[in-house]
């Protein structure tokens with residue numbers, strides 16, 4: 001999609017949104033817009049990348065082929081510790097991206113030529129330069145956020161095996177087909193990589209797992225459950241079998257499967273992403289999830305997960321903004337916010353936290369020609385989700401700005 005040259009005339013600017021919402025940290029508003037519009041780097045900004053120090057796109061899960069070289073920074077930090085998770089695959093959107101440049105010898109993020117804030121490139125963890133005993137570079141096995149070890153043990157999702165069942169905003173199938181990575185990451189390699197990563201003093205505070213859905217098994221999803229149990233058992237050896245700071249984003253497992261994970265591993269928190277908080281839109285946007293599990297059952301499984309893991313330890317992720325995708329999405333931002341927050345409140349009453357990821361229109365997804373909502377919409381949504389957590393006394397420590405850093409709404413929990 002080509003950039004609409006007049007898009008700035010159709011919505012409040014970043015500066016105007018910052019001024020209109022003095023109760024929301026400007027760092028979080030900048031982050032939200034960067035994740036919505038993407039970020040581009042000038043040559044001067046790229047010249048400040050030191051591959052010996054910084055985490056680059058080449059050494060990340062975002063790289064499709066192991067021989068691909070892209071030394072742009074993988075993501076950014078603001079000076080208050082707010083992370084901006086951004087890639088370089090959003091620059092052809094409806095709006096032009098924010099720009100990272102060097103101004104007065106500082107690396108700054110700019111909008112429309114105006115410097116907004118100093119930014120810092122994420123540092124590379126020590127384990128990225130090490131190898132497993134099977135000879136694989138450890139950065140192939142795990143990647144890192146500033147304080148979190150991330151594992152993606154399955155690079156594919158079985159919903160795509162049935163035509164029309166993939167989620168419409170998701171590019172996992174297109175990415176996997178272009179990739180030279182193996183579908184499954186080897187268990188022994190994971191074991192050795194996590195053990196090595198944990199040796200770095202002061203770096204990591206939690207471990208995170210996610211991967212594509214595996215429908216197989218005696219009961220639906222048993223194979224996915226078994227995969228995570230085996231990994232968590234291995235990782236748990238580093239913690240003497242005790243419960244350890246960890247999060248799993250999996251498919252919506254049934255109560256028996258959830259109980260098994262809780263009993264057999266040290267997993268601390270569980271997330272099953274419902275993606276969009278409206279049944280009709282869920283059926284349209286996530287047809288595989290709708291066909292195999294269903295919207296109401298997905299919610300029931302989240303409630304059952306609270307019985308197993310406890311309040312504050314069960315979340316559900318939203319691809320915030322897809323609820324306004326055309327032609328079936330909500331027509332106005334006002335209606336959309338009202339309907340989404342109403343459903344989020346129902347979840348909160350049951351102890352489940354809804355956390356939003358800013359939808360960026362991914363190339364290779366069915367929604368690649370769609371347009372994301374305004375920045376103001378995202379600010380209002382973040383405030384609404386944060387307010388619900390406060391109203392229902394649900395803490396978000398396992399998904400906050402330090403452990404995850406991907407959700408503007410959970411960033412608000414630090415104030």
Ligand code: SF4
Nearest residue numbers: 157166167170172212
């Ligand atoms: S469940 Fe949906 S969003 Fe998740 S990997 Fe599969 S298709 Fe993509």
